Amino acid sequence: MTEIATVVDDYIAMWNEADDGARREIIARTWTDDATYIDPLMSGTGPDGIGAMVAAARQQFPGHTFRLTMGPDAHNDRVRFAWRLVADAGPVAAGVDFATVAADGRLQAVTGFLEG
Amino acid sequence: MTEIATVVDDYIAMWNEADDGARREIIARTWTDDATYIDPLMSGTGPDGIGAMVAAARQQFPGHTFRLTMGPDAHNDRVRFAWRLVADAGPVAAGVDFATVAADGRLQAVTGFLEG
Numbered sequence: 001m002t003e004i005a006t007v008v009d010d011y012i013a014m015w016n017e018a019d020d021g022a023r024r025e026i027i028a029r030t031w032t033d034d035a036t037y038i039d040p041l042m043s044g045t046g047p048d049g050i051g052a053m054v055a056a057a058r059q060q061f062p063g064h065t066f067r068l069t070m071g072p073d074a075h076n077d078r079v080r081f082a083w084r085l086v087a088d089a090g091p092v093a094a095g096v097d098f099a100t101v102a103a104d105g106r107l108q109a110v111t112g113f114l115e116g
Numbered sequence: 117m118t119e120i121a122t123v124v125d126d127y128i129a130m131w132n133e134a135d136d137g138a139r140r141e142i143i144a145r146t147w148t149d150d151a152t153y154i155d156p157l158m159s160g161t162g163p164d165g166i167g168a169m170v171a172a173a174r175q176q177f178p179g180h181t182f183r184l185t186m187g188p189d190a191h192n193d194r195v196r197f198a199w200r201l202v203a204d205a206g207p208v209a210a211g212v213d214f215a216t217v218a219a220d221g222r223l224q225a226v227t228g229f230l231e232g
Contacts, residue, residue: 039191078229080214080229113194
């Protein structure tokens, strides 16, 4: 079983990965096959759907980097953590993600909320 | 469909309701029949299981009151909000709850996290 801290680090790395092939590898080890993601702006289902969603988001925010700012705070099969989206000029967005984790430690359902 | 703000207010009222019968009525209109609740300290399944969990928690914290301190912040079928548990002497605990909401507006799955 993958440690939750590793899974969350990989989750952040997924958003920051510029290379499509490398991102697919991160997604395969981080998300279950039936995984879902949803936040106020976008959503994706399954590794392919989530990969396409991240690729679209990266086009929308070129040169930006996601950073973990709180957590992971986990109990049972649940986890939460906070993040910031940072550009050269400084932070541009922040949020909190809440997830349900599968028995093998991978992410099964992630819900994102935006701060501010 | 019940408004999310009403459902969250009822959820807080459930924790604060001293009367078992009144609490059952609140639970019936606030949670689906297949509802689940889980936090680091307790869990409950279905209206009866959640009712028994709340009754046990109230015995553990007599005279304490839950108050909503942030939100509800909702999008799609998801919601988050923050709360404090307050005693006469002041706040004794705080947390954030994340929930999935059913099509009829009632709570289907709530996960609680503790702050600090």
